[in-house]
Amino acid sequence: MDLLVQQLINGLTVGSIYALVAIGYTMVYGIIKLINFAHGEIMMFGAYFAFIFAFMFPFDLPFVLIIIISMVLSGLMGILIERIAYKKLRKAPRISALITAIGMSIFLQNLALLIFGATPKVMQPLITGDPLILFGYNISRLTLTTIGLSIFFMIALTLFVRKTKPGKAMRAVSQDQEAAQLMGININKIISLTFAIGSALGALGGIFYAMTYSQIAPTMGVMPGLKAFIAAVFGGIGNITGAMIGGYIIGFIETFTKGYISSKWVDAIVFGLLILILLVKPSGLLGKNTKEKV
Amino acid sequence: MKKLAVLMTIFTFAFALVSCGAETTTAGTGTDTTALDPIKFGVIGPLTGDYSMYGIAVENGAKLAAAEINAAGGLLGTTLDIIAYDSKGDTTEGVNAYNRLIENDEIDALIGGTFSGVTLAFKSLAISDNIPVLTPTATNPEVTLNADNIFRACYTDAYQGSVAAVFTAETLNATNVAVMYNRDDAYSEGLADAFMDEFDARDLDYTAFEFGASDDDYNAILTNINNGGYDAVFLPAYVAEVGAILTQASNLGLDIPFVGGDGWDGIEADYASVAEGFYFANHYAKTDTADAVQNFVANYTAEYGEAPNALAALAYDAVYAMAQAFTEAGSADADDVITALAALEFTGGVTGSLSFDENGDPIKSITIIQVVNGEHVVAAKVEA
Numbered sequence: 001m002d003l004l005v006q007q008l009i010n011g012l013t014v015g016s017i018y019a020l021v022a023i024g025y026t027m028v029y030g031i032i033k034l035i036n037f038a039h040g041e042i043m044m045f046g047a048y049f050a051f052i053f054a055f056m057f058p059f060d061l062p063f064v065l066i067i068i069i070s071m072v073l074s075g076l077m078g079i080l081i082e083r084i085a086y087k088k089l090r091k092a093p094r095i096s097a098l099i100t101a102i103g104m105s106i107f108l109q110n111l112a113l114l115i116f117g118a119t120p121k122v123m124q125p126l127i128t129g130d131p132l133i134l135f136g137y138n139i140s141r142l143t144l145t146t147i148g149l150s151i152f153f154m155i156a157l158t159l160f161v162r163k164t165k166p167g168k169a170m171r172a173v174s175q176d177q178e179a180a181q182l183m184g185i186n187i188n189k190i191i192s193l194t195f196a197i198g199s200a201l202g203a204l205g206g207i208f209y210a211m212t213y214s215q216i217a218p219t220m221g222v223m224p225g226l227k228a229f230i231a232a233v234f235g236g237i238g239n240i241t242g243a244m245i246g247g248y249i250i251g252f253i254e255t256f257t258k259g260y261i262s263s264k265w266v267d268a269i270v271f272g273l274l275i276l277i278l279l280v281k282p283s284g285l286l287g288k289n290t291k292e293k294v
Numbered sequence: 295m296k297k298l299a300v301l302m303t304i305f306t307f308a309f310a311l312v313s314c315g316a317e318t319t320t321a322g323t324g325t326d327t328t329a330l331d332p333i334k335f336g337v338i339g340p341l342t343g344d345y346s347m348y349g350i351a352v353e354n355g356a357k358l359a360a361a362e363i364n365a366a367g368g369l370l371g372t373t374l375d376i377i378a379y380d381s382k383g384d385t386t387e388g389v390n391a392y393n394r395l396i397e398n399d400e401i402d403a404l405i406g407g408t409f410s411g412v413t414l415a416f417k418s419l420a421i422s423d424n425i426p427v428l429t430p431t432a433t434n435p436e437v438t439l440n441a442d443n444i445f446r447a448c449y450t451d452a453y454q455g456s457v458a459a460v461f462t463a464e465t466l467n468a469t470n471v472a473v474m475y476n477r478d479d480a481y482s483e484g485l486a487d488a489f490m491d492e493f494d495a496r497d498l499d500y501t502a503f504e505f506g507a508s509d510d511d512y513n514a515i516l517t518n519i520n521n522g523g524y525d526a527v528f529l530p531a532y533v534a535e536v537g538a539i540l541t542q543a544s545n546l547g548l549d550i551p552f553v554g555g556d557g558w559d560g561i562e563a564d565y566a567s568v569a570e571g572f573y574f575a576n577h578y579a580k581t582d583t584a585d586a587v588q589n590f591v592a593n594y595t596a597e598y599g600e601a602p603n604a605l606a607a608l609a610y611d612a613v614y615a616m617a618q619a620f621t622e623a624g625s626a627d628a629d630d631v632i633t634a635l636a637a638l639e640f641t642g643g644v645t646g647s648l649s650f651d652e653n654g655d656p657i658k659s660i661t662i663i664q665v666v667n668g669e670h671v672v673a674a675k676v677e678a
Contacts, residue, residue: 003521006546010513118343120534122564131547140545213510214541215534217344223508258514263505264477 005137007259008252013143013212015251016150020205021228022235022243023157024078024198030174030238031194032090037101038081039202040225041108044218046074046203047210048112051121063126067149070207071200078199079192087188112218120217123210146208153201154244161240166193174238227254230274236287245285330372333626335360335613336395337376338416339408340383344534347560348605352408352430353378354598355609359617362593369617370626376613377401381412388412389419396423402626403428405612408605410434410451410480417441426631428616430608433556434480438654443632445654447612447645448577451481454555455488457660457676458528458575462489462553463496465662465674466573468525470499474515474539476531478507485530485555500528512539513546520548532557533565540568559604566668576663577604577645579672590644604645611643 021043028036049070053061061069085104089097127145131138161167172180173190181187209224210216231250235242250270257266277284337356339349353376360376363369377399379391388407395401396419403426407413413432420427420443427444429437433451438444462468471493475486486502493500501522503515516539519527529536529552536558543552544567554561554574561569580591580601590610594602602610616631619638623630640648646658664673 003517006517006521007514010511010517013513014511118346120344122537125541125545138547140547142545209510212542212545214538215510220510223510254511255514258511259518263503263509263515267506267508 002137003259007255009137009139009143010259011252011255012248013146013251014254015248016147017205017209017212017224017247018228018231018250019154019244019247020150020201020208021224022231022247023154023240024202025229025232026235026237026240026243027194027198029232030240031170031191032086032097033094034086034097034101035229035237036086036198037098037225037229038085038104038108039198040221040228041105041112042074042078042081042199042221043202043206043209043225044112044216044221045077045108046070046199046206047123047216047220048116048121049073049203050126050207050210051123051216054126055124066126067204067207071203074203074206075196075200078195078202082191082195087191109218109221116216116218118218120215120220123214123216125211125214127211142211146212149204150208153204157197157201157240160197166190170194227270230270233274233284234277236284239284239286242284242286330370332373332375333369333403333620334375334377334399334401335616336392336399336401336404336406337378337609338381338388338391338395338404338406338412339378341378341380343382345383345409345532347533347603348431349381349383349408351603351606352406352609354594355430355602355606356405356613358590358594358597358606359610359613361597363613363617369620370624374613374617376405381407381409383409383412385411385415389416392416392419396425401425402628403616403620403631405430405609405616407432410437413437417444420444424628424632426616426619426628426635428612428635430612431605434484441654442636443628445635445650445656447608447615447648447656448556449658449660450655451484451555452488454575454660455485455530456492457662458485458530458553458555459489459492459496460676461573461575461662461674462526462528463493463498466526466551466553468498470524471501472503472519472522472524472527473500474503474505474519474527474529474531476507476535477504479531481532481555481557482530486528489528489530510538512542516543516546516548519550520546524550526550527552529553530555530557533560536561537565537568540565540572544568556604562665562668562670566665569665570667571665573662573664573673576661576670578607579661579663579670581670582661582672586642587644607644611640611645611648614643615640615648 024039028034050066053066053069081104085100086097089100125142127142129141131140161170169185169190172185173187177187227250231246232243235246254266257269337353339352340346341349356376360374364373379394381388381391406429408431410432413429414436421441424443429446431448432446433448435450435452438446462471473486473490476482490500527550536554552572556576558574559576591602618640619631619634623634638649648656648658651657660676661672662674663670
């Protein structure tokens with residue numbers, strides 16, 4: 001029983017991170033129907049930003065400020081990437097935009113390699129202190145913060161999309177760009193906003209990933225990025241709630257496979273799942289089955 | 295105008311990416327006053343990429359030894375050059391580097407490769423080229439088997455793994471151990487196998503936990519270990535993985551000793567707090583008071599601005615040992631040098647004395663180090 005609860009907490013931690021990153025994939029897809037493969041690299045840059053402001057900055061900044069600065073910078077980076085690489089391709093065939101996204105991903109990885117070098121940077125957990133005891137279980141503060149802040153931002157995002165005007169505009173653009181434009185919505189602004197929010201949440205995921213696993217490297221975004229992408233597809237790509245659920249499910253599957261079967265099987269099971277979803281329910285858990293327009 | 299600026303930036307980066315891939319360096323040339331060609335030792339190691347810390351240490355150690363030999367009058371009446379090429383830790387790149395050293399640079403001997411995988415990849419070429427090879431750091435048993443011209447300066451994976459098992463069983467009194475190793479890495483698996491064989495022979499209990507090279511999340515495995523009632527964890531892996539694993543273990547509140555191999559060397563630089571009190575087998579201890587060790591540490595630190603790790607020490611000793619073989623052979627003739635190597639009695643090295651058995655494997659002592667307050671402390675010394 002003890003072991004099961006501990007493994008559940010482990011799964012919840014990984015799942016929170018995957019969910020945060022998966023939101024970025026799903027939001028961008030929802031708006032411009034693009035799988036943004038550079039998203040894992042934004043996650044990586046988010047972690048580097050946090051590292052810079054935590055350990056290379058002349059002043060000691062509080063943890064919350066480090067997170068906010070890194071998220072804002074990553075959000076701006078997301079906007080910039082969209083403006084430079086994707087905007088011109090909005091009307092182009094989807095395969096062109098997809099290949100551009102892969103190119104962007106490789107470019108950003110190598111950019112990080114050039115700036116920060118290949119040697120992994122060691123990320124000290126910025127949240128220290130004795131583990132807290134909850135219901136008789138020792139849980140580290142970092143784990144609690146990861147899970148808590150992730151859930152907080154997910155609720156905030158859901159409220160934002162459902163209750164606010166820009167959120168409504170976002171939903172409108174994802175349903176029909178031209179109609180939304182006719183209603184007076186500035187599409188460029190909404191797309192930028194989507195990239196900014198998705199990238200900021202991805203960066204948050206990256207920061208937690210780096211703190212939990214203690215290292216930052218230029219290639220760190222590749223595997224979690226892929227897993228988060230699977231989570232987004234699993235939940236129904238384009239659906240924000242689906243991405244969150246997908247993230248947690250992938251997190252649990254991974255942890256329980258490692259804990260109860262063997263770590264050998266993790267990638268086989270997770271990627272096998274992707275194939276299975278695409279075969280059985282291509283629209284994902286919560287995705288709507290829409291016919292492709294010809 | 296804006297577009298132009300963006301394009302220019304992209305081209306600049308692209309060019310920088312291309313040009314940084316082709317970096318090669320030579321050193322230890324000194325002033326060449328003799329008419330003779332310099333004697334050339336090649337070095338192959340990962341100078342860039344994830345494992346660059348190992349290759350750079352080997353290059354630095356080799357160049358320091360060559361600079362000292364040149365300052366003391368050179369070798370066989372001429373100077374000693376070290377030519378180092380990057381393998382990126384990759385077998386194909388390693389074979390390319392080997393071919394360049396043989397064909398373009400016409401080296402007289404090879405100090406390398408740094409990794410077992412790379413060394414095995416060019417082994418058959420090296421046998422047919424009959425070039426004297428002394429690898430400072432390739433620990434895989436296959437490296438020296440059935441190869442008269444290939445020697446090594448470090449002990450093997452198997453030897454190291456069983457010594458770690460003896461230490462864990464006898465000094466730590468462990469009767470039930472978790473063995474956590476990287477199944478994608480021959481080094482890690484080699485040590486783990488030898489460790490488990492030794493535990494089998496002693497009729498002690500152990501459980502194997504595998505992980506993969508692409509894993510970042512070890513919490514699930516560590517949670518199982520934490521709940522399994524083990525006396526110790528044997529973790530033969532390299533620093534980057536060990537650091538991540540120990541950090542996660544400490545977050546989970548895991549409170550049992552970890553034991554590792556020489557891949558742990560340098561753990562105290564970034565992970566002193568999480569590695570505190572843990573043990574690993576190594577080639578030498580920085581804190582050893584012997585003159586050879588202290589001079590080497592001082593000279594290396596003065597030259598490169600950081601304390602040397604064990605790989606640097608092994609490369610340094612390997613160059614001196616190879617130079618001694620050249621002196622004893624009296625020429626740079628490959629057959630003479632190989633004969634001299636086989637009969638070598640090298641003493642006063644940083645990593646101890648060195649002579650070779652019939653396979654070309656070293657007969658030398660092994661040091662078990664404990665991390666105490668972020669320093670290496672000799673916990674035990676096991677003679678071969």
